[in-house]
Amino acid sequence: MGRSPCCDKAKVKKGPWSNEEDSILVNFVANHGNGGNWISLPKQAGLNRCGKSCRLRWLNYLRPDIRHGDFTDDEDYIIYALYNNIGSKWSVIASNLTGRTDNDVKNYWNTKLKKKISSGKFKNMNIPMVNISKHNNTYYSGRSNSSTELLDRSHPFLHSQVGQDDIFDTRKGYENFIQSGYTSSNNSVTDPEISSYSGSSSSVDVNQNSLGSITSFKGEEDEFWMDLLSDSFDDVVHGSQLEEKISEIASLLDDSFS
DNA sequence: AAGCCATGCAACCGCGGCATA
DNA sequence: GTATGCCGCGGTTGCATGGCT
Structure with missing residues (x-):
């Protein structure tokens, strides 16, 4: 049994929005919100x-908190790292x-960033450390502001606890990404949460996805990382709050290095 | 100047998830 | 348990624009 259409597609206007339509929508949402029902809003x-x-x-366009314009290097890193992981x-x-829509990110990845990475232009940048963890069905990401320094040094604590350097090294993931040879159809990934873990709790489950990058680790290492994150993430954070949290994590990592 | 092509991006489409009756 | 309806998402399309020949 099929779904009934949400509107009469033969009668409603399609295609690009006019300035007048934009202003009507903006004014209506500003005064009434969407009333929890987008279907009845246009009427x-x-x-x-x-x-x-x-x-x-x-x-995707009219919300006041949307940021248009070029993506920064930092945003490139975050998109790259998250795509590689999830x-x-x-x-x-x-x-x-902050201020980016899923449509924006998707378009940017498909039209620019993917090419930038596969062309090797990304290689010369100082790719910072970015990590992603999933806990209780929520994805967390952390990026160290001083990551270049951190990655240029050996960290005995991390090595001994995690057992593998490149867990925290997105540059390594990038190397794998380039070496694996990216194609547009080669974009399936394994959900970190359901990736198999059959080793002992002290071994590292490095899950290689189809892009050849590191996606997850589990066991004691997971607990270690979640302990680290839990100091900074008391709750789910998104958008502007994330940068602040990332800085906190960076401080924690800096402390652990010193 | 005109035609062609590549690129970027806004918008559409269809499906799955979820809430509710 | 089932049907219905809305929301949100990812994939895809198509148009506008700019560059090249």
């Missing part, structure tokens, strides 16, 4: 549009970037 607002189209226009979960990746 109430006097727009001849599908509710889904209104939602998309608002979320795949094309654009909404999760976007939630770690």
Whole structure:
């Protein structure tokens, strides 16, 4: 049994939004919100549009907190690291970037960043340490602001606890990424949460996904990392809060080095 | 100047998840 | 347990623009 259509597609307008339509939508949402129902919004607002189209226009373009324009190197790093770890979960990746939408990130990856990485231009940059962990179905990411320094040094504590240098080294993941040869169809990943772990608790489960990068580790190492994260992540954080939390993690790591 | 092509991005589509009756 | 309806997501499409020949 099929789903009934959300609107009469033959009667509603499709295609690019006009300035007038934009202002109607902006004014309506500003005054009334979406009322928890996008489907009925266009009728109430006097727009001849599908509710889904209104939602998309608002979320991807008209929202006041959206940041347009070029992506920074930092954003490149975060997108790269998250994609390498969790795949094309654009909404999760976007939630770690202030003011970026999943559509923005997806388009940026598909049109620019993917090429930038596979062309090797990414290689000359100081790729910082980025890690991702998943706990209680929530993805956490941490990036050290002073990561270049950190990665240029050996860290005996991490080595002894984690047992493998490149767990924390996204540059290593990048090398693997380049060596594996990226193709547009080669984008499946393994969910870190369900990746197999059959070794003893002291061994590292380095899960190689199809991009040849490191995605997860489990066992004692997981506990170590979650302990570290739990000092900074009392709750789920997204967007602007994340940078602050990342700085806290960076401090923790710096302390552990000194 | 005109035509072609590549690129970037806004928007659409369809499906799965979830809540509710 | 099942049907219904909305939301959110990822994949894809198509148009506008700019560069090249």
